[in-house]
Amino acid sequence: MAAASDKLAALRRQLAERFPTVPRTMGRLLPTGIASLDDATGGLPLSALTEIVCTAPSCGSHLLLGQLLTATRATRTRVALIDSTDSFDPASFTEDLLAHLVWVRCASTTAALSATDLLARDANLGLVFLDLRRAPESDLRRTPATQWYRLQRAVEPSDLALVVATPRPSVPSAQLRLQLSNPHEATALDRERLILTTELTPVLQRQRVQAAAG
Amino acid sequence: MFAVLHIADFALHAVLRTEPEAALKPAALFANHHKKSLLLAANPAARACGIQLGMTAPQAVARCPTLLIRAPNADADAEARAALLAVAFTLSPAIEDTSPGICTADLKGSRTAPQPLAATAIAQLDALGLPATAGIGRTPLLALYAARAAADRHTVYLTRQPPQSGHPLAFPTIPQSELNLTPGLAEAPIPYRSGLPESHRVFAITGEKAFLAPLPLVAADPPPELAAILTTWGLRTLGDLTSLPRDEIVRRFGTVGLMLWNRASGGEPRPLHLVVPGQHFTATMPFEQEVETLEPLLFILRRLLDRLTLELCAAQLVAAEIELTLQLADDNRLTRSFRLPEPTADTEILFRTLHTHLESLQTAEAITALELRLTPTRPLVRQHGLFDTGLRDPHGFAETLARVAALVNADRVGTPQRDDTHRPDAFKLVTPTAVVPPPAEPPLHPPVGLPLRRFRPPLRATLEFSPTEKKPSYVHTDRFEGVIATIRGPWRSSGDWWQTDRAWARLEWDIALTEGGLYRLIQIDEAFYIEGEYD
Numbered sequence: 001m002a003a004a005s006d007k008l009a010a011l012r013r014q015l016a017e018r019f020p021t022v023p024r025t026m027g028r029l030l031p032t033g034i035a036s037l038d039d040a041t042g043g044l045p046l047s048a049l050t051e052i053v054c055t056a057p058s059c060g061s062h063l064l065l066g067q068l069l070t071a072t073r074a075t076r077t078r079v080a081l082i083d084s085t086d087s088f089d090p091a092s093f094t095e096d097l098l099a100h101l102v103w104v105r106c107a108s109t110t111a112a113l114s115a116t117d118l119l120a121r122d123a124n125l126g127l128v129f130l131d132l133r134r135a136p137e138s139d140l141r142r143t144p145a146t147q148w149y150r151l152q153r154a155v156e157p158s159d160l161a162l163v164v165a166t167p168r169p170s171v172p173s174a175q176l177r178l179q180l181s182n183p184h185e186a187t188a189l190d191r192e193r194l195i196l197t198t199e200l201t202p203v204l205q206r207q208r209v210q211a212a213a214g
Numbered sequence: 215m216f217a218v219l220h221i222a223d224f225a226l227h228a229v230l231r232t233e234p235e236a237a238l239k240p241a242a243l244f245a246n247h248h249k250k251s252l253l254l255a256a257n258p259a260a261r262a263c264g265i266q267l268g269m270t271a272p273q274a275v276a277r278c279p280t281l282l283i284r285a286p287n288a289d290a291d292a293e294a295r296a297a298l299l300a301v302a303f304t305l306s307p308a309i310e311d312t313s314p315g316i317c318t319a320d321l322k323g324s325r326t327a328p329q330p331l332a333a334t335a336i337a338q339l340d341a342l343g344l345p346a347t348a349g350i351g352r353t354p355l356l357a358l359y360a361a362r363a364a365a366d367r368h369t370v371y372l373t374r375q376p377p378q379s380g381h382p383l384a385f386p387t388i389p390q391s392e393l394n395l396t397p398g399l400a401e402a403p404i405p406y407r408s409g410l411p412e413s414h415r416v417f418a419i420t421g422e423k424a425f426l427a428p429l430p431l432v433a434a435d436p437p438p439e440l441a442a443i444l445t446t447w448g449l450r451t452l453g454d455l456t457s458l459p460r461d462e463i464v465r466r467f468g469t470v471g472l473m474l475w476n477r478a479s480g481g482e483p484r485p486l487h488l489v490v491p492g493q494h495f496t497a498t499m500p501f502e503q504e505v506e507t508l509e510p511l512l513f514i515l516r517r518l519l520d521r522l523t524l525e526l527c528a529a530q531l532v533a534a535e536i537e538l539t540l541q542l543a544d545d546n547r548l549t550r551s552f553r554l555p556e557p558t559a560d561t562e563i564l565f566r567t568l569h570t571h572l573e574s575l576q577t578a579e580a581i582t583a584l585e586l587r588l589t590p591t592r593p594l595v596r597q598h599g600l601f602d603t604g605l606r607d608p609h610g611f612a613e614t615l616a617r618v619a620a621l622v623n624a625d626r627v628g629t630p631q632r633d634d635t636h637r638p639d640a641f642k643l644v645t646p647t648a649v650v651p652p653p654a655e656p657p658l659h660p661p662v663g664l665p666l667r668r669f670r671p672p673l674r675a676t677l678e679f680s681p682t683e684k685k686p687s688y689v690h691t692d693r694f695e696g697v698i699a700t701i702r703g704p705w706r707s708s709g710d711w712w713q714t715d716r717a718w719a720r721l722e723w724d725i726a727l728t729e730g731g732l733y734r735l736i737q738i739d740e741a742f743y744i745e746g747e748y749d
Contacts, residue, residue: 054749057694057731062665062749076650078605089746090630090641092665096654098630102646104618105626115618124611133667133749183730186700189663189748196664 030127030161033071034064036201041176044068044127044161049152051174052165053205054133058188059180060200061133061165062092067197068127068163069097076100077126080119084112085134109139113147120154120162128155130164140170148173169205178202215321216354216483217332219302219339220361221294221346222369223255224315228294229284230257231343232499234513240265241282242274254286258369289500296497297342297521299489301335303528310354310486316361318354320486332416342520350418355481357419359426359433364417422480427453434477437470452478491529495522495588504543504580508572511581515568516561518586523561526590532557534591538568541583548577555608555648557591563609564588570613574620605648615646636709637718638745639668664748666734669693672743675735689725689735691744696727704737724748 029043037043044050054061065081072079073096080102081088088105090098104119106112109132116130132140152173155162164171171177180202188196221227226243230236240260245251253269263278275281291314298317302309308320321328332348339346347368349360419425429452431444449455455463455478463471476482497518505511526533534557540548552567605611619627628643678688686698703723710716722745723735732748 057727058664058748060664060749062667066665073653076652078646078650086670087667087746088630089639089666089668090632091639092661094657094661095632096657098632099647100650101629102615103628103630103643104622105643106622111622114621118614118617118621122611122614123607124605124614184664184732184748186702186724186726186732189702189724189732191662193661193663193665 028159031071032064033067033197034200034202035198037178040204041207044163045175046159046161047156048161048175049148049155049171049173050161050163050176050178051169051171052163052202053169053177053179053181054165054167055179055181056183058183060182060184060196061131061180062088063193063197064180064200064202065129065131065165066093066097066193067200068129069093069101072127073097073100075126078102078124079127079129080104080122080125082106082112082115082119082128082130084109084130084132087131087134109135109143113143113151116151116162117154120151120160121158123158125160128160128162130162132170133165133167135167137167140166140168143170145172174206175208177204177206179205215324215328216351216357217305217319217321217328218312218349218351218354218357218361219298219305219317219319219332219335219346220349220358220365221298221315221339221344222362222365223257224294225286225291226255226257226284227344228290229287230282231294231517232287232290232514234510236282237343237345239282240278240280241284243284243286244271246285247283251285261369287502289498293497293499293518293521294344297344297517297524298339298346300521300524300528301338301342302489303491304338304524305331305335307491308486309489311489312354312358316358318357318486321350329416329418336415338524343517347415347417350416351480352419352422353481353483354486355477356422356425359429359480360417360419362433363425364415367417368415423453426456426478426480427451429453431455431478434474436474440467440470440474492525493529493590495525495533495590496586497522498583498585500541500583501581504582506580511572511584512565512569514584515572515586516565518584519561519564519568522586522588523559523564526559526588529590530593531590532559532593533564533588535589536564536567537585537587537589538571539585539587540577540581541585542577543579543582546579548575555605555612557594558609559593560609566609566613567616570616570620608648611646636707638707638720639670664732666746667749668746669744672736672745675742675744677735677742686723686725686735689727689733689744694727694731696729696731698725699728700726701735703735 028046030046031038031043052061052064069079078100082104084106086105086107088103104115106115112130112132116128119125119128148171151162164174169177180200182201184196223243226241227237229243230241237257238259240257240263242256242260242265243254245254249272250270253265253267253274256265256267260278260281265274265277265281271283295311295314298315299309299311302317302319306319306321306324310318312318324331328350332350336346336348347361347364349357349362349364351357351360431441431449431451434452436444444455455475460472460475463475499514499518534554536552536554538550542548550571552571554567558564615627625643629646630641631644633640633642673691673693676690677686679685680687685701688697689695701723704721706721708719710718721737724732725735726732734745734748736743736745
């Protein structure tokens with residue numbers, strides 16, 4: 001067993017020497033402004049995928065999106081929202097929060113994934129949010145794992161955070177997986193959104209440590 | 215000092231450069247498409263098959279069954295001529311369109327050595343599909359002789375055949391040593407197109423007399439009668455002619471003889487008929503055969519763009535907008551303008567912009583012609599601010615958006631802007647700005663509640679009412695159903711009542727289901743819908 005692992009390590013070393021990759025700065029993060037999330041993870045990892053699993057209705061995925069828009073607006077970072085079911089409501093946000101947003105209104109999951117593949121390679125974006133929260137279950141099931149690894153490879157050389165909102169864990173290449181599972185009460189409709197945001201408590205399900213390149 | 219750019223068999227290459235891969239195959243230019251039309255020009259690959267000038271098409275095809283037969287094309291000629299002039303402007307601002315395939319540049323005042331300059335021009339012409347040679351000499355005529363000598367050297371290299379005797383451009387008496395081939399180069403295999411390196415296709419005259427002496431008389435274009443007389447005298451070369459006293463030649467042949475003697479001695483420097491650079495950057499290319507696929511269209515587009523960007527660079531301008539017009543077989547025209555995110559003269563960027571558009575374009579009919587127009591502007595010179603958050607790669611961003619637009623339609627990509635109305639879900643998508651503006655002050659009244667996640671179109675809902683409280687107690691839709699735990703409302707809203715076709719009115723409720731989930735319920739006329747989920 002030990003011999004096998006030694007061989008594997010030697011093989012990895014040889015591959016790293018022969019195909020050196022661009023060195024990556026470790027630990028680059030995009031702070032979200034949500035205390036519970038930033039305390040636990042430091043923020044959303046850049047050059048990696050983050051999956052937000054929304055298992056319950058009204059669990060606050062758009063509230064989280066609104067907070068990400070606020071955080072990126074402060075730094076004037078450009079954001080792309082790929083909306084697989086055309087469910088984003090611009091009227092729910094202030095005009096100023098939309099100034100740095102590129103909204104892609106897709107008609108299918110396939111189109112949304114293709115658009116994400118293009119946008120994830122653009123050097124001008126700092127955050128790409130793929131909303132598959134209402135994507136049909138069959139579409140998610142049919143999406144091959146290679147598609148997610150392809151997206152991972154697409155963002156690795158870039159400086160952007162790719163966030164995917166899904167109804168169930170679906171992204172095998174996600175470096176960080178958070179779960180929102182608590183539906184909001186009716187009283188949430190009367191409370192200030194800022195307070196609701198601070199009360200968001202995404203549950204950390206997975207946090208992979210990024211392997212050192214080279 | 216003058217330089218001449220010379221494209222041998224210009225009309226043939228002008229046609230071949232409009233067809234992908236055609237220049238790699240044996241090809242010949244005939245006067246027309248008739249069976250008995252005579253061969254006017256042949257490329258080195260055809261000449262290597264034994265095809266000679268003056269053959270008829272059947273004779274030529276008998277020697278080379280794969281021969282491409284082409285006829286002169288005025289549009290292709292004009293385009294190739296424009297390309298030659300565009301490259302010549304990189305040599306000097308003072309250029310002359312001497313004749314088809316020949317362009318003379320006055321190098322007076324140039325601080326760069328002429329040979330590397332000419333070699334670069336040849337490389338540019340190669341990229342444009344025009345194999346050229348260059349000559350450098352004290353007079354325009356000497357430079358032309360030198361360019362033709364370089365052309366012969368190139369032909370010898372490509373075909374390993376001496377130039378055909380009797381051809382007006384032939385220089386059969388140039389010794390092999392004059393060809394100045396690099397040792398080993400002549401023995402190398404001959405892939406056509408690769409040809410001689412650019413530096414070997416530039417001929418700079420150092421010793422005029424030694425260069426002119428072995429040239430045949432035909433090089434000086436003597437009138438036929440005079441040529442016949444001189445031949446009977448035993449004069450074969452320019453050196454033979456110039457060794458005779460000039461006055462004796464004038465006494466016997468008059469002005470015609472004097473002009474020939476002057477040409478044989480290399481002529482004198484003369485003012486050029488200068489070409490004025492164009493102010494309109496347009497290119498048109500009608501297709502001999504209708505185009506139905508993308509590749510030939512892209513090939514031509516690339517050729518046109520290469521030429522137009524060279525002209526832009528020569529004029530020190532950049533393109534702010536591209537207008538592409540496609541002429542269809544049914545006489546309809548498709549025109550599309552592309553405003554560039556940042557003015558540029560980079561061929562790659564301009565080409566990618568058009569490529570992205572054409573990839574998703576479908577036309578009802580085949581394409582018969584295309585027209586390209588670049589709107590010039592002065593290059594943008596600016597220094598980015600320390601805290602500027604403009605686009606890192608404006609062209610890349612525009613291209614990404616164009617690709618996404620091709621995927622989901624152009625009207626479904628952009629930055630959302632709310633319309634100035636209370637009408638629900640009223641917004642428009644605009645092109646993202648180049649620079650993200652600084653954040654505004656926080657709103658006076660901070661937003662309350664959860665954002666809405668819409669259903670587009672709204673879900674049709676069926677309600678069950680509690681018999682006691684006369685309130686909805688159960689909601690059923692295609693996607694979900696459940697017992698209503700809390701209901702708040704109704705809130706009435708309406709607008710545009712003064713416009714019969716746009717008037718709207720509705721009632722809204724917020725409902726919470728016992729199993730979780732906050733939704734907006736609306737009533738329009740008598741029907742109920744779920745407009746969205748608070749999320």
